[in-house]
Amino acid sequence: xxxxxxxxxxxxxxxxxxxxxxxxxxxxxxxxxxxxxxxxxxxxxxxxxxxxxxxxxxxxxxxxxxxxxxxxxxxxxxxxxxxxxxxxxxxxxxxxxxxxxxxxxxxxxxxxxxxxxxxxxxxxxxxxxxxxxxxxxxxxxxxxxxxxxxxxxxxxxxxxxxxxxxxxxxxxxxxxxxxxxxxxxxxxxxxxxxxxxxxxxxxxxxxxxxxxxxxxxxxxxxxxxxxxxxxxxxxxxxxxxxxxxxxxxxxxxxxxxxxxxxxxxxxxxxxxxxxxxxxxxxxxxxxxxxxxxxxxxxxxxxxxxxxxxxxxxxxxxxxxxxxxxxxxxxxxxxxxxxxxxxxxxxxxxxxxxxxxxxxxxxxxx
Numbered sequence: 001x002x003x004x005x006x007x008x009x010x011x012x013x014x015x016x017x018x019x020x021x022x023x024x025x026x027x028x029x030x031x032x033x034x035x036x037x038x039x040x041x042x043x044x045x046x047x048x049x050x051x052x053x054x055x056x057x058x059x060x061x062x063x064x065x066x067x068x069x070x071x072x073x074x075x076x077x078x079x080x081x082x083x084x085x086x087x088x089x090x091x092x093x094x095x096x097x098x099x100x101x102x103x104x105x106x107x108x109x110x111x112x113x114x115x116x117x118x119x120x121x122x123x124x125x126x127x128x129x130x131x132x133x134x135x136x137x138x139x140x141x142x143x144x145x146x147x148x149x150x151x152x153x154x155x156x157x158x159x160x161x162x163x164x165x166x167x168x169x170x171x172x173x174x175x176x177x178x179x180x181x182x183x184x185x186x187x188x189x190x191x192x193x194x195x196x197x198x199x200x201x202x203x204x205x206x207x208x209x210x211x212x213x214x215x216x217x218x219x220x221x222x223x224x225x226x227x228x229x230x231x232x233x234x235x236x237x238x239x240x241x242x243x244x245x246x247x248x249x250x251x252x253x254x255x256x257x258x259x260x261x262x263x264x265x266x267x268x269x270x271x272x273x274x275x276x277x278x279x280x281x282x283x284x285x286x287x288x289x290x291x292x293x294x295x296x297x298x299x300x301x302x303x304x305x306x307x308x309x310x311x312x313x314x315x316x317x318x319x320x321x322x323x324x325x326x327x328x329x330x331x332x333x334x335x336x337x338x339x340x341x342x343x344x345x346x347x348x349x350x351x352x353x354x355x356x357x358x359x360x361x362x363x364x365x
Contacts, residue, residue: 046318055200061310067288077253083144085285086151091262094121122262130254
């Protein structure tokens with residue numbers, strides 16, 4: 001028997017954890033001599049108060065949707081993929097090679113090809129830790145962490161020595177051809193006769209991310225493979241008894257996870273920078289862990305948590321720009337959100353479970 005309703009587990013628990021994180025953040029802001037309420041107003045106005053703010057918020061949200069889904073898929077298989085940073089970096093390499101290698105007639109053809117390149121490179125980078133886990137018993141957490149550093153070193157070498165244009169001092173690829181440039185949110189809204197305002201990096205990749213949420217939901221809860229992934233994640237001995245191959249599930253789940261992380265590069269490499277830069281992922285792979293935890297590893301929850309972190313990123317930038325509050329404080333707020341929704345989850349969950357259990361007992365009398 002469940003001790004707490006599902007809606008309370010999915011909505012109420014993360015909401016209380018979030019409020020606690022914001023409350024402590026407010027105390028920190030107060031301690032440095034600033035007004036927490038004014039700081040919140042600056043963040044809300046900067047992130048949600050204009051089409052410009054919304055554009056950047058949705059851009060960051062798109063990144064976090066992909067990396068959050070990547071962590072969630074692996075989690076359902078009982079695996080903790082901390083390699084999203086490296087997988088997204090290699091996904092960017094796949095995007096760059098696709099965009100620079102062939103003459104494209106337009107973005108409508110370059111986009112699906114770049115998606116295949118990004119997903120393939122991300123999946124292959126996740127494949128090696130998956131095989132090491134399945135065949136050799138090497139823990140997936142350790143190997144995926146190490147592969148983040150290997151990916152960074154590999155990309156550094158390629159951008160400096162192989163892909164950098166002759167005569168350029170900037171460690172990056174050449175700019176992608178104009179035919180590969182993705183439509184921005186401004187362009188899309190203009191097609192419907194709506195003026196979005198200032199240009200922002202949010203682009204058509206947001207629609208791809210929303211479709212990815214739907215496809216992951218269908219995969220995990222409405223396919224045989226998804227059932228096997230969840231069964232293996234819940235109990236490996238039971239999955240073995242049912243004839244489910246651990247090797248197949250570990251490798252398949254990790255490759256899907258890596259492909260999702262790799263797809264993030266469509267947004268930041270092809271959609272925003274229009275070239276591959278050093279450190280283009282900018283920590284989004286690690287933020288995906290917090291997004292998945294807060295979203296309870298469900299695509300709908302991941303979407304909402306990604307929007308929250310997108311708000312924090314854009315609002316934090318505005319806060320650092322217009323107040324004396326340092327940008328690092330946003331990192332503190334993010335850390336508090338991760339702390340309460342992850343490590344201290346039971347601090348909120350257990351009192352709620354006791355509360356609902358007591359209500360059920362009173363109703364049974």
